[in-house]
Amino acid sequence: MGERHDNWFFRAGPFALSDSVHRRGTELPRHSHPTACIHLILQGTYQEIIERRAGSFVSGTVLYKPPNIEHCNSFEAGDARSLRIEVDANEFRILRPESAIPTDPLRSTNPMAVSLASKIYGECAQPDAFTSLSVEGLCLELLVALCRGGRELKAGPQPVEAVLAATEMLRAGFRQTIRLSELATQAGVNRSVLARAFRVHHHCTMGEFVRRLRVTYAVRLLAESNQPLAELGQDAGFADQSHFSRVFKRVIGISPAAYRLQFSTNHKRSRKISF
Numbered sequence: 001m002g003e004r005h006d007n008w009f010f011r012a013g014p015f016a017l018s019d020s021v022h023r024r025g026t027e028l029p030r031h032s033h034p035t036a037c038i039h040l041i042l043q044g045t046y047q048e049i050i051e052r053r054a055g056s057f058v059s060g061t062v063l064y065k066p067p068n069i070e071h072c073n074s075f076e077a078g079d080a081r082s083l084r085i086e087v088d089a090n091e092f093r094i095l096r097p098e099s100a101i102p103t104d105p106l107r108s109t110n111p112m113a114v115s116l117a118s119k120i121y122g123e124c125a126q127p128d129a130f131t132s133l134s135v136e137g138l139c140l141e142l143l144v145a146l147c148r149g150g151r152e153l154k155a156g157p158q159p160v161e162a163v164l165a166a167t168e169m170l171r172a173g174f175r176q177t178i179r180l181s182e183l184a185t186q187a188g189v190n191r192s193v194l195a196r197a198f199r200v201h202h203h204c205t206m207g208e209f210v211r212r213l214r215v216t217y218a219v220r221l222l223a224e225s226n227q228p229l230a231e232l233g234q235d236a237g238f239a240d241q242s243h244f245s246r247v248f249k250r251v252i253g254i255s256p257a258a259y260r261l262q263f264s265t266n267h268k269r270s271r272k273i274s275f
Helices: 089-095 111-125 131-149 159-173 180-187 191-202 206-224 229-235 241-252 256-272
Strands: 004-012 015-022 026-031 036-043 045-050 053-058 062-065 071-075 080-087 106-108
Touching: 004 111, 004 131, 015 111, 015 131, 036 053, 036 111, 036 131, 045 159, 062 111, 062 131, 071 159, 080 111, 080 131, 106 131, 111 131, 159 180, 159 191, 159 206, 180 191, 191 206, 206 229, 206 241, 206 256, 229 241, 229 256, 241 256
Parallel strands: none
Antiparallel strands: 004 015, 015 080, 026 071, 036 062, 036 080, 045 053, 045 071, 062 106
C-alpha cells in the first residue's frame, strides 16, 4: 500500500506542520481525520476523492479539507511531497472564538495562497526563536486567503473517483470473475470512460491489474503452504494449472514450481546461518 515519510515536524499554536512524502504506489482507503488539513503540493501529483468531490492535484496547488470529512488518496504517478498543516479545530475555537475555520473542501492555485504556504515552509525548514510566532500568523493569513479565494471542489461522479472505486472492488474480488459492465455500473460511469481512465491512472489495463493481484496472492501461498499447484492456482483465481503457470512465469520470470523450490532452498539456508 506504500508509505508516508515526514522529513520534519513543527508546532505553532493550533497548527501542526510537517514536510510529508508519500511514495509512489501508496493508496489510502477511505478515511477521515479529527483535524482540518491544508496541503501545499511541493512536488509530484496525486488523486484524491473528498466525499463525492474528486480531483488530481499537482505541484503549486493548495488544498484544504475540513475536519471529519471522508476522503481517499492515490499516489500512482510517482512520489508526492507536500507541506501538511493540521488545524486543531477545538484549540482554534478556544484561541479565536470570534473566528471559524472553513467547513467546505477548497483548492487554490492563487499566487497569494501559494506564496503564503511557501513562506510557511521556509520558516519551518530553517526555524529560529521567532518561527513559531511567524508561522502561526502566516497560517491564519493562509486560512483567510483560502476562504476568500479558494474554489470549492465540484461534486459528482468523476473519472478518478470511478477508477478508485473500481480499484477497491478489484482488490476485494480479484479471485472471482468481475465484468467491466459490473464495475462501471457500481462506479456510476460509462464502460469506455472507466476503461480509459483506469489505463491512464494505473498504466495498465484492468485485466493486467487483476493478473498481478492474482500472482501476488499466489506468491504468498507458494511461500506459506504446501498446497498442490493445481489447487493453489484455482484458489488464486486462475482457470487451470496451465493458465496459472503461464501467467505466473510471464509476470515473475520463473514457473510456480521453480519459485517454490527456490524459496524453500533460500529459507533453509537462512535457518542454517541464523543465531
